[in-house]
Amino acid sequence: MLLKKLTEACGMPGGEGEIREIILAEIKDYVDDIKIDRLGNIIATKNGKPGFAKIMIAAHMDEVGLMVKSIDDGGFIKFAQAGGLDERILVSKPVLVGKNKIPGVIGAKAIHLQEPEERETPLKTKQLYIDIGAKSKEDTEKLVKRGDYVAFDSEYVEFGNNLVKAKALDDRAGCANIIEILKHEYDVTIVAAFTVQEEIGLRGATVAAYNINPDIAIVLEGTLCSDVTNVPEASFITKLGEGPALSLMDSRTLFPKNLAKRIYDLAEKNGVKIQYRLPSAGGNDAGAIHTTREGIPCAAISVPCRYIHSASSVMSKDDFEGCKKAVKLFLEDIKEGEYIHE
Amino acid sequence: MVRELLKELVETHGLTGYESETAKIVEKYFRPYSDEIKLDKMGSLSAIKKGKSQNPNRIMLAAHMDEIGxxxxxxxxxxxxxxxxxxxxxxxxxxxxxxxxxxxxxxxxxxxxxxxxxxxxxxxxxxxxxxxxxxxxxxxxxxxxxxxxxxxxxxxRRKMLNLQDDMVAGKALDDRAGVAVMYECLRELSNMNHDCDVYAVATVQEEVGYRGAIPAAFNISPDIGIAIDVGFASTPELSKDDTADLGKGPAIGFGANIHPKVYDRLIKIAKEYNIPWQQDICPGATGTDAWGMQVTRCGVATGLLSIPLRYMHTSVETVDINDIKNAGKLLAYFIVSLNGEDLEGMLCY
Amino acid sequence: MSKINNDLLKKLLETFGPSGNEETIREIIREEIKDYADEIKVDALGNLIAIKKGQGKKIMVAGHMDEIGIMVSNIDENGFLRFTNIGGVSPFTALYQRVMFVDGTLGVVGMEKLDEMKDLALSKMFIDIGVYSKEEAMKKVNVGDVACFYTPFVQNGDYIMSKALDDRIGCYVAIEALKALKDCANEVYFVFTVQEEVGLRGARTAAYGVDPDMGIAIDVTTTGDTPKCKTMDVKMGNGAAIKVKDSSILTHPEVKKLMVEVAKENNIPYQLEILEAGGTDSGAIHITRSGVPSGVISIPCRYVHSPSEMVSVKDVESAIELLCKILQK
The missing domain is CATH 2.40.30.40 (Peptidase M42, domain 2)
Known part of the structure; x- marks a missing residue:
């Protein structure tokens, strides 16, 4: 299963190779041209009919994770964050280190040995370390080197009412949806950008958008969803199971309302559940794309993900399917000449 | 020679945004080793050394000549x-x-x-x-x-101080030490054959967000861009994880800001020519000219060399001249190693 | 004594136009300038670009149309609106202010009970539009709708007081300069930019499209002339301010020199400005493409980002004159 394969594979910012290989194999039969640029973005073009707009559809391949910083005398691994993580979620998680996916655990002092106030204070990245079970620095160095990427070890699980738990749903859900979208035919030309380094500052999208120079762009994302107990509704941002979420405003982009509304109305008319993502902080590749060159109108449509940026994020398969449907409806609705800029 | 250049550079004043005096010193030292000198609209100075190839690839080196103040x-x-x-x-x-x-x-x-x-x-x-x-x-x-x-x-106001052996201290070694590396590189290259066009760029306004490197890279549109900046050197209060050692060679950056093939090649060259080197792990933003260069136009394959430096952003910044010489040599051999290379192939993921 | 066009100013200042919602203000400006520009266009982000043709250097003048505002994020059972900021809105200046939606719906900003005033945050505040239920509220306002502050424009003696002087006063300066500009050899692009308040976004794409030889932003700056304020050597009423530095740009020394020379030659009152925090459109323009030497003419403004910003008529006139003379040079 595609989403399982994509979420169980590892790809930190700057180290997206494994994801890139999976995607290339999946899309090669459905597109007319594939390029990989100097940052590692995949840019795949599926030609449409002449006279129709060129639409960029972007999803990022990278996920948040860790990087090996040094190995201490006892063979324990010190690490830094690769992408923004809440450091409170790190302790007592299994991880995979480096290309060979050496298993390890992020350990901590047992509760019995802690002072009462220690239990109240979150552990900082600097205090934590990875234990791969090696006896010494030399042993660890045989398997791990500085600069190796570290990913959470987290299995894809389906549970509850059509829900999925996995790591990296942000944004392998988007990648999986683009792959599916590319399997159909459209009048418009689609340039799919599977971008790198979103999590450290929308780096891949910056150059991909410059390169593609599309008429408009659609970003497929995994986004915040905090619809849990004791959170006021005003802070939900999105609700799980209520359909994919269209962005209005985040800290990087003010989305053109007419574009978002058109996608929303089309979905609603065709019985696809859809919601707006409430204006809040955060940002996605649209932030870089829309200010590229002379400006590129963007829409962002996201699968709501609870516990995002952790080893166990949760999404609804209905929202995931809905996202793909909403995008397809929009692509099929674009008329000749529409959106084409001079 | 490099000591004289360094002395003249760090005793010249060139606050961020006001680098023209420093540019004159750079020009004086770079001119004998380059074919052309250009000042861009922001004030960054490019020393261009033409390659032998009919269709030369472009390598941009960037070290910033501005200083905080x-x-x-x-x-x-x-x-x-x-x-x-x-x-x-x-x-x-x-x-x-x-x-x-x-x-x-x-x-x-x-x-x-x-x-x-x-x-x-x-x-x-x-x-x-x-x-x-x-x-x-x-x-x-x-x-x-x-x-x-x-x-x-x-x-x-600070004179450069000659400390023990090859250690020197002064203001603005961040990043005029990097400018000195480019000088060493150009000097080495004058006795070598290289295919690529080399643009050694003394950039402006790095200290306020690499504002000089962004337009310079847009203008040059290089195939490979390598920034030379300074990095934290070990001192008693700093963790070993976050620092490099003075005198043990330039630190070669690794992480998302660096193209993996450029990194691999730099290390290969260092090993091949017995040039001491260290590793600098930077998973995210490096905050250097390399960060600005990488996302220029359709994307630039970037590298980063850091000269270990103590007491960053003070007027007694301290470096080891040997690190500068070694970094210059490493860059020169790196550039020569690209002779006859198909960059598309080499930089392919 | 004053040559100031109060009708135009009133229209510019009282019109609705938070970042990303510049349609109304754009139409007003377009209508105002259409007889003076050789060509007018709107780009993909909504920047209004008016071109005055010439054979000389290509100069981009930028004043931003957008103002700070709020966006509705939730409507509760009783019809109260929760909101988030667009641009730099301080909870302390927003409290108990009136806000206006695009259709003219008015509301007032209230707050939850707080133990200490210093805990005030936008998340603890709401907008009351005078309805009793969610259903009633939703007839007027939806999640995602946007509002700006609502305060009438006042001009009295030398001062102008209003919301959105940041940066409609810059737009005003640019409009008046465009009208007054005759015998100009240079090709001037007057750009009324969008989305400055959320990160200089409009100026970035406009500058890429225009590809100018030089950029001049017209914007407001803070002053150092109110009781016990932060040290800053800019006074309201002392003339147009020529920017040396802010957090987005270090003015190109040649551009600064040119501006100062022009002011001196023409006896235009001016002062130099060093702004320690804050940025403006030139910050985006000057690093576009291969670099664009850029500067800023600022209008000293007290209480920036409040519903009652204040500028001096004399300073506005100096800024218009300075801009015209620079463009003619």
Whole structure:
């Protein structure tokens, strides 16, 4: 299963190779041209009919994770964050280190040995370390080197009412949806950008958008969803199971309302559940794309993900399917000449 | 030679945004080893050394020639100068420093504040805020205004110090040490054959967000861009994880900001020519010209070399000249190693 | 004594136009300038670009149309609106202010009970539009709708007081300069930019499209002339301010020199400005493509980002004159 394969594979910012290989194999039969640029973005073009707009559809391949910083005398691994993580979620998680996916655990002092106030204070990245079970620095160095990427070890699980738990749903859900979208035919030309380094500052999208120079762009994302107990509704941002979420405003982009509304109305008319993502902080590749060159109108449509940026994020398969449907409806609705800029 | 260049560079003043004097020194030293010198619209200086190839690839080296410092904010009633900072200045390092105010003429001054004996005990425990400091130029308001106006740049007055062996200390070694690396590289290349066109760019305004490197890279549109900057060197209070050692060679950056094949090649060359090197792990933003260059146009394959440096952003920054020489040599051999190379193939993921 | 066009100013200042919602203000400006420009266009982000043709250098003048505002994020059972900021809105200046939606719906900003005033945050505040239920509220306002502050424009003696002087006063300066500009050899692009308040976004794409030889932003700056304020050597009423530095740009020394020379030659009152925090459109323009030497003419403004910003008529006139003379040079 595609989403399982994509979420169980590892790809930190700057180290997206494994994801890139999976995607290339999946899309090669459905597109007319594939390029990989100097940052590692995949840019795949599926030609449409002449006279129709060129639409960029972007999803990022990278996920948040860790990087090996040094190995201490006892063979324990010190690490830094690769992408923004809440450091409170790190302790007592299994991880995979480096290309060979050496298993390890992020350990901590047992509760019995802690002072009462220690239990109240979150552990900082600097205090934590990875234990791969090696006896010494030399042993660890045989398997791990500085600069190796570290990913959470987290299995894809389906549970509850059509829900999925996995790591990296942000944004392998988007990648999986683009792959599916590319399997159909459209009048418009689609340039799919599977971008790198979103999590450290929308780096891949910056150059991909410059390169593609599309008429408009659609970003497929995994986004915040905090619809849990004791959170006021005003802070939900999105609700799980209520359909994919269209962005209005985040800290990087003010989305053109007419574009978002058109996608929303089309979905609603065709019985696809859809919601707006409430204006809040955060940002996605649209932030870089829309200010590229002379400006590129963007829409962002996201699968709501609870516990995002952790080893166990949760999404609804209905929202995931809905996202793909909403995008397809929009692509099929674009008329000749529409959106084409001079 | 490099010691003389370094001395002249760090004793010249070139506050961020006001780098033209420094550019002149760079030009003087770079000209004999380059085919063409260009100043771009922002003030960055490119020394271009043409390659032998018919269709040369372009390699951009970038080291910034600006330095952090201060700027005149107000001349008060008594003729004292109030100031603000340009770039990340640690206010604790400023008290009683000697400065030069670059007004109509260069003016000498001393940074002072309220003397400690009239302070409350509690006040003494706090560091003095920049807004409570002033520069004494020994003139009345009227006299001062003849020479000084708002916005005049201010830099620290500091001679380069020769410490033991090949260690030197001074201001602005961040990143004129990097400029010296480019000089060493160009000098080495003058005795070698290389296919690529080399653009050695002394960039402006790095300290306020690599504002010089962004347009310079857009203009040059290089195939490979390598930034040479300084990195934290080990001192007693810093963790070993975050630092490199002085004198053990340039640190080669690794992480998302660096193209993996450029990194691999730099290490291969270092090993091949017995050039000492260290590793610099940077998973995210490097905050250097490399960060600006990488996302230029359709994307640039970037590399990063860091010269280990102690006491960053102070006026006693300390480096080992051997690291500079080794970095220059490494870059030159790297560039020569690209002869006959199909860059598309080499940089392919 | 004053040559100021109060009718135009009133229209510019009272019109609705938070970042990303500049349609109304754009139409007003377009209508005002259409007889003076050789060509007018709107780009993909919504920047209004008016071209005055010439054979000389290509100069981009930028004043931003957008103002700070709020966006509705939730409507509760009783019809109270929760909101988030667009641009730099301080909870302390927003409290108990009136806000206006695009259709003219008015509301007032209230707050939850707080133990200490310093805990005030936008998340603890709401907008009351005078309805009793969610259903009633939703007839007027939806999640995602946007509002700006609502305060009438006042001009009296030398001062102008209003919301959105940041940066409609810059737009005003640019409009008046465009009208007054005759015998100009240079090709001037007057760009009324969008989305400055959320990160200089409009100026970035406009500058890429225009590809100018030089950029001049017209914007407001803070002052150092109110009781016990932060030290800053800019006074309201002392003339147009020529920017040396802010957090987005270090003015190109040649551009600064040119501006100062022009002011001196023409006896235009001016002052130099060093702004320690804050940025403006030139910050985006000057690093576009291969670099664009850029500067800023600022209008000293007290209480920036409040519903009652204040500028001096004399300073506005100096800024218009300075801009015209620079463009003619």
């Amino acid at each position: 201060l700027m005149v904010k107000k001349i008060d009633e008594k003729g004292f100068i109030q100031f603000t900072n340009v770039g990340g200045v640690d206010q604790r390092t400023l008290l009683t420093q000697e400065v030069i105010i670059h007004g109509k003429e260069d003016l000498f001054g001393v940074i002072g504040s309220k003397p400690p004996h009239i302070l409350e005990a509690s006040e003494r425990k706090k560091s003095v805020k920049m807004e409570d400091m002033l520069i004494d130029v020994g003139l009345s308001k009227e006299e001062a205004e003849k020479y000084i106006s708002l916005g005049d740049p201010i830099t620290i």
